[in-house]
Amino acid sequence: MLIAQSGGPTCAINASIAGAIEEAGRHPDLIEEIYGGRNGILGVLNENLIDLQEEKRSAIEGLRYTPAAALGTCRYKIDFKKKPEQAARDMDRLFAVFQAHNIRYFFYAGGNDSQDTSLKIHEEAVKRGWDMRVIGIPKTIDNDLPHTDHCPGYGSVIKYNATTVAEVGLDVGSMATDDGSVCIIEVMGRSAGWIAAGTALAKRGNPAAPPHIILFPEVQYDVELFLAKVREVISAHRYCIIVVGEGIKNRQGEEIGADKTKRDAFGHPVLAGAAWKLKEYIEATLKTKTRTVLLGYAQRAASHCASLMDVTEAASCGESAVRAAVSGQSGYMVKIVRESSSPYKWSTALQDLRQVANVEHFVPREWISADGFMVTDKFIEYAAPLIEGEVRPPMEGGLPKYVVLQGSPVEMKLPSRDAVSAAPAPEPAPAAEAAPAA
Amino acid sequence: MLIAQSGGPTCAINASIAGAIEEAGRHPDLIEEIYGGRNGILGVLNENLIDLQEEKRSAIEGLRYTPAAALGTCRYKIDFKKKPEQAARDMDRLFAVFQAHNIRYFFYAGGNDSQDTSLKIHEEAVKRGWDMRVIGIPKTIDNDLPHTDHCPGYGSVIKYNATTVAEVGLDVGSMATDDGSVCIIEVMGRSAGWIAAGTALAKRGNPAAPPHIILFPEVQYDVELFLAKVREVISAHRYCIIVVGEGIKNRQGEEIGADKTKRDAFGHPVLAGAAWKLKEYIEATLKTKTRTVLLGYAQRAASHCASLMDVTEAASCGESAVRAAVSGQSGYMVKIVRESSSPYKWSTALQDLRQVANVEHFVPREWISADGFMVTDKFIEYAAPLIEGEVRPPMEGGLPKYVVLQGSPVEMKLPSRDAVSAAPAPEPAPAAEAAPAA
Numbered sequence: 076m077l078i079a080q081s082g083g084p085t086c087a088i089n090a091s092i093a094g095a096i097e098e099a100g101r102h103p104d105l106i107e108e109i110y111g112g113r114n115g116i117l118g119v120l121n122e123n124l125i126d127l128q129e130e131k132r133s134a135i136e137g138l139r140y141t142p143a144a145a146l147g148t149c150r151y152k153i154d155f156k157k158k159p160e161q162a163a164r165d166m167d168r169l170f171a172v173f174q175a176h177n178i179r180y181f182f183y184a185g186g187n188d189s190q191d192t193s194l195k196i197h198e199e200a201v202k203r204g205w206d207m208r209v210i211g212i213p214k215t216i217d218n219d220l221p222h223t224d225h226c227p228g229y230g231s232v233i234k235y236n237a238t239t240v241a242e243v244g245l246d247v248g249s250m251a252t253d254d255g256s257v258c259i260i261e262v263m264g265r266s267a268g269w270i271a272a273g274t275a276l277a278k279r280g281n282p283a284a285p286p287h288i289i290l291f292p293e294v295q296y297d298v299e300l301f302l303a304k305v306r307e308v309i310s311a312h313r314y315c316i317i318v319v320g321e322g323i324k325n326r327q328g329e330e331i332g333a334d335k336t337k338r339d340a341f342g343h344p345v346l347a348g349a350a351w352k353l354k355e356y357i358e359a360t361l362k363t364k365t366r367t368v369l370l371g372y373a374q375r376a377a378s379h380c381a382s383l384m385d386v387t388e389a390a391s392c393g394e395s396a397v398r399a400a401v402s403g404q405s406g407y408m409v410k411i412v413r414e415s416s417s418p419y420k421w422s423t424a425l426q427d428l429r430q431v432a433n434v435e436h437f438v439p440r441e442w443i444s445a446d447g448f449m450v451t452d453k454f455i456e457y458a459a460p461l462i463e464g465e466v467r468p469p470m471e472g473g474l475p476k477y478v479v480l481q482g483s484p485v486e487m488k489l490p491s492r493d494a495v496s497a498a499p500a501p502e503p504a505p506a507a508e509a510a511p512a513a
Numbered sequence: 514m515l516i517a518q519s520g521g522p523t524c525a526i527n528a529s530i531a532g533a534i535e536e537a538g539r540h541p542d543l544i545e546e547i548y549g550g551r552n553g554i555l556g557v558l559n560e561n562l563i564d565l566q567e568e569k570r571s572a573i574e575g576l577r578y579t580p581a582a583a584l585g586t587c588r589y590k591i592d593f594k595k596k597p598e599q600a601a602r603d604m605d606r607l608f609a610v611f612q613a614h615n616i617r618y619f620f621y622a623g624g625n626d627s628q629d630t631s632l633k634i635h636e637e638a639v640k641r642g643w644d645m646r647v648i649g650i651p652k653t654i655d656n657d658l659p660h661t662d663h664c665p666g667y668g669s670v671i672k673y674n675a676t677t678v679a680e681v682g683l684d685v686g687s688m689a690t691d692d693g694s695v696c697i698i699e700v701m702g703r704s705a706g707w708i709a710a711g712t713a714l715a716k717r718g719n720p721a722a723p724p725h726i727i728l729f730p731e732v733q734y735d736v737e738l739f740l741a742k743v744r745e746v747i748s749a750h751r752y753c754i755i756v757v758g759e760g761i762k763n764r765q766g767e768e769i770g771a772d773k774t775k776r777d778a779f780g781h782p783v784l785a786g787a788a789w790k791l792k793e794y795i796e797a798t799l800k801t802k803t804r805t806v807l808l809g810y811a812q813r814a815a816s817h818c819a820s821l822m823d824v825t826e827a828a829s830c831g832e833s834a835v836r837a838a839v840s841g842q843s844g845y846m847v848k849i850v851r852e853s854s855s856p857y858k859w860s861t862a863l864q865d866l867r868q869v870a871n872v873e874h875f876v877p878r879e880w881i882s883a884d885g886f887m888v889t890d891k892f893i894e895y896a897a898p899l900i901e902g903e904v905r906p907p908m909e910g911g912l913p914k915y916v917v918l919q920g921s922p923v924e925m926k927l928p929s930r931d932a933v934s935a936a937p938a939p940e941p942a943p944a945a946e947a948a949p950a951a
Contacts, residue, residue, distance in 0.1 A: 242915075258810055276911070373806050473900035
């Protein structure tokens with residue numbers, strides 16, 4: 076068995092790994108070795124694997140409350156459309172590694188792009204006749220995977236962000252006479268507003284409580300209407316807390332905070348300045364002192380404030396992935412199914428990866444208020460259960476004590492990838508067919 | 514007795530108020546009423562007082578874990594140098610309010626500017642022959658008050674910031690192959706680098722652990738040397754976590770992040786862009802993807818991650834202030850005295866306000882490494898005890914449940930301040946000399 080992590084880390088992605096490893100340990104007849112790929116698919120390409128059975132049990136358990144990607148992650152995409160030759164070489168190399176180590180179960184935890192990678196590997200395995208089960212494990216703070224009720228990682232990011240909004244709201248409200256009357260908190264979410272929406276939980280149903288305005292990437296905003304709304308909030312409450320998703324757009328559909336000259340590894344424009352742009356608008360027109368908070372990576376790594384529900388579900392997704400694979404399933408992503416909201420009941424199920432890969436799930440328009448500045452009660456009903464419970468990592472010296480895996484390397488069996496690249500048509504190492512499945 | 518809060522809030526300033534109220538309750542022979550000034554000295558000027566004995570005991574107890582300034586705060590300064598006529602009018606009005614309500618004990622929790630206000634009120638009371646005890650309670654996340662070993666509020670801000678740096682460090686380190694190799698975390702601290710320095714606790718003594726570079730407002734930096742240091746860290750660790758105090762300066766002594774066109778209420782330039790400037794330098798010269806985190810108000814309001822030691826000391830400072838006043842002392846600030854670092858032992862004492870007001874305390878040069886990019890072991894020994902212990906506010910629905918005071922107003926006895934301003938020489942209301950001291 077080989078497991079790897081991909082894309083931006085979350086507070087819960089390591090819990091999925093822990094769940095998968097623990098479940099794998101319950102199937103010693105089928106799974107003899109449990110390997111981890113270092114830095115996602117890149118680690119597989121580089122045959123950079125670690126032996127997870129060499130880790131202490133306490134370290135695996137500690138993954139449940141440790142942020143970041145303990146195996147390392149990457150944003151590497153096998154892109155048959157834009158780079159078909161490279162993609163074909165990559166696939167040859169991946170299957171050379173799978174065969175060299177007799178990998179019969181492959182699990183990949185990640186978001187949209189990573190589920191696409193899982194799908195391609197599954198399809199290639201079928202095409203090549205390599206008997207291997209491939210299951211995707213959902214992960215993304217963005218909560219934008221389709222078919223799953225929500226994504227592991229999302230509950231924790233909105234718990235932390237809602238906590239921050241409540242705390243900053245108290246702070247700014249207490250200075251509302253002459254200082255810091257407006258504070259804009261920029262949160263992640265390039266095209267979907269789930270993270271911004273989640274901060275509405277800080278209101279606890281009180282319309283006067285912060286956040287007073289939430290701006291969603293799904294809505295196109297008129298700057299004048301926005302400024303009028305800010306003015307209205309200040310006159311009612313003397314201060315205004317605004318939460319803005321990084322990818323919000325103006326009435327023309329242009330991203331307000333985009334630096335169009337820079338693009339990330341997937342070709343998306345780099346966003347960082349939505350809060351600054353809004354601050355400029357407010358200070359220029361309303362003459363109101365405005366401060367910004369940019370939570371950035373802090374929000375997706377804040378395991379000290381993680382949701383126990385989220386981490387529990389994430390671990391369960393890892394377990395379910397392994398159970399599905401050992402029962403013979405392949406080409407699926409684990410999803411979370413909501414059975415009821417009150418009381419909150421959930422289970423896991425499988426979704427065909429072809430229906431998941433590269434599909435984005437947005438906040439439904441009816442969960443956003445008519446004016447576009449707040450969520451509706453339907454969203455609150457949806458999100459409230461996801462932040463329940465506290466993880467409480469162990470503390471040492473006043474700081475959380477997180478786990479770092481020792482990372483015992485698996486012996487390499489192939490020539491290095493550089494050597495492979497130099498030789499255009501390498502002979503894949505023959506699979507050790509008689510060896511027990513790893 | 515009248516107590517008020519001033520300046521930027523912290524996680525611990527309400528604990529000082531709780532301590533003072535609880536101590537006041539132990540002296541019913543001397544203190545009959547416990548009033549709070551709404552929004553600091555502004556509330557006194559406006560005769561906007563609340564009756565703290567009308568609050569529930571549980572609310573007062575809850576102040577120990579509630580962020581922001583529960584009484585409200587302000588940045589209003591009584592400035593005899595720049596605005597002598599306004600300052601004289603303000604003093605007349607303050608003493609009219611003191612006399613109208615028979616205020617015989619006045620406590621003001623705040624930073625440098627607020628201690629200056631306390632000093633002036635003390636001196637005026639002596640000059641005017643109004644028998645009133647004035648004691649300042651230290652408060653500032655900036656930790657820049659002199660004579661006190663450290664300031665209540667500081668331990669909590671560095672506990673949260675160090676936690677954040679550790680978490681972001683794990684996150685960025687796990688993506689270090691091709692993504693987010695540099696992350697700059699900007700923290701508060703206009704002229705003193707105490708807050709930036711405190712994030713060094715995240716290293717736990719491991720030179721390879723984040724933060725890899727700390728930039729202090731006390732040091733003037735050569736941009737080329739800084740970039741060389743970043744390059745060195747990346748080649749050693751594949752990623753680099755940089756913590757920057759908002760007020761850092763270049764070799765010419767100019768603030769890197771200052772927007773020179775804007776000034777705050779005290780005439781200081783508004784700082785917000787140090788991390789952005791450094792990001793520009795790094796991306797332009799090293800071509801390394803760089804992300805920023807701007808914690809802003811979140812860092813000083815993060816009571817969900819407050820230091821129990823900090824909050825305990827803050828409450829003790831409030832108690833000590835009241836004890837000093839009822840024993841007849843006036844014109845002092847409570848300070849924290851360190852008796853030993855290991856084991857950590859502390860007590861409170863008094864410092865003459867004349868030696869405190871408007872004096873800033875900087876990080877000693879020998880606590881910053883020779884190259885200016887890290888703290889020395891002496892700083893770690895100093896800071897480590899201050900973040901010990903967790904406050905753990907009660908949780909409800911997955912979020913901390915903080916206290917909001919009901920704020921029962923004290924009946925006004927004077928014409929409104931606007932009316933006062935209209936009439937240049939108002940007759941102060943006669944003090945009810947026979948009434949018990951409030």
